[in-house]
Amino acid sequence: MIDLTLLGCGGNIPLPNRFLSSVFINFNGRKILIDCGEGTQVSMRMKRCGFKDIDLICITHTHGDHIIGLIGLLSTMGNSERKAPVTIIGPYGIKDAIKAVKMLIDLPYQLNIIENPDGRFSLNNKELAQLEIETIDLYHSTECIGYNLYFSRRPRFSVEKAEKNCVPKKYWNILQKGTHIIDGDIKYTPDMVLGETRKGIKISMITDTRPIETIPEFIAGADLFICEGMYGDDIDISKAVKNRHMTFREAACLAASGNVSKMLLTHFSPSIEDPERFLENATSIFPNTIIGYDRLSTSLGFTE
Structure with a gap:
């Protein structure tokens, strides 16, 4: 069983009811974080996620709304008596970003940084031995990568x-x-x-990017496709193109092309007060679409 919580679903700036981008995954008692925007720690505390057992942090890119929460989180993990190493994965530039973070805080544990990995790989971590990771280069205004997380089952x-x-x-x-x-x-x-061998679980995470032709194959067959929906209204397509983001409809087209089981939309523009208003723009293309909100939780079970 995999438990997943959308800690923050905002883009650009936090709002009173919407923190910035972060996804929390609990697998066999170990914790994984994808992005760490402002407000991540607050949502984690509200959901009682626990800080000490985070083994892996996957960063999509180094824009502030995806990484600024790392300073406080890493410090809190140290104060929670974390001693084991923590792995941080990210695109080109993540090593420099973490170097800057370490100038501000002292940590009682080691950080293992994996910059711009290529292909599908496993971690040297017995706690996450059933996890394989795959990345894809995305099209944003800075170096950005998407993730596939494959959770295998023993035969x-x-x-x-x-x-x-x-x-x-x-x-x-x-x-x-x-x-x-x-x-x-x-x-x-x-x-x-x-x-x-028994079927595992695949979770795909794509944010921030324009919809590029390599994405459908990358996310193909995902049990859960977490995708940015920066703009809900189709009339905002020019903004999406200019800022290298997506509309709800474009995200839904990717989900349909990739034949995923379910899509969770996140990373909403602060100009969208109620993303639910635009749900039909996605469901008309891909019916099994969920509009994310802060601290939405779901579980994925193995099917066989």
């Missing part, structure tokens, strides 16, 4: 396979959890007791 345990491979029962549970065992001259491996 089902196969009694038939374990017996066929003469694996002692005392090792079954250990091998099922992915640990190798050496007993004398015999090496037992997890594949000796595991059956077919």
Whole structure:
């Protein structure tokens, strides 16, 4: 089970009822953050998310409405007695941004920075061993990347396979959890007791960008597609083009082309007081669209 909370759904400047861009994910008790705009800590405290166990922070780009909350958050994590390293992923420029942050605060833990990663990869973190990450270059006014988060499931345990491979029962549970065992001259491996792979969960996050042709393939089949909807009204298309953002309708076209299961719209312009007014601009193209709001929570379960 994956629990996800939209901590902030605003773009540009915070509003009294709308903090800036941030998504919180809880997976097996470990925490992941995508972006960290102003107000992130307040929403986390209101939702009782907990600060200490954040292992991974994914930054889409270094504009202030996506990163300015990092200074306070990293400091709070240190005050919460965080000791284990924290990984921060971001586009070109993230190393310089974090270097600037570290000039303002002292941290009791290590920061591992991954700048502009290429392809699909895993982290060297046993707590997030079931997570693979993929990025895509987006089209914004600064270096910006989108994310795919793939949460895998261990294959089902196969009694038939374990017996066929003469694996002692005392090792079954250990091998099922992915640990190798050496007993004398015999090496037992997890594949000796595991059956077919089961379907995992894919979460895609795309913000801030114009809709480019590489996005549908990137988000294809996502269980949840979190996408910017800077402008709800179709008449604002000229603003979207100028500022390299999207309208609700454009986001919905991406969701339909990518054949995703559900789309969550976020990152609304401060000029949009009520994003729900423009929901039909999205649902007329992609019916399974949700308008985000601060501290909206949802859960994604494995289907098999």
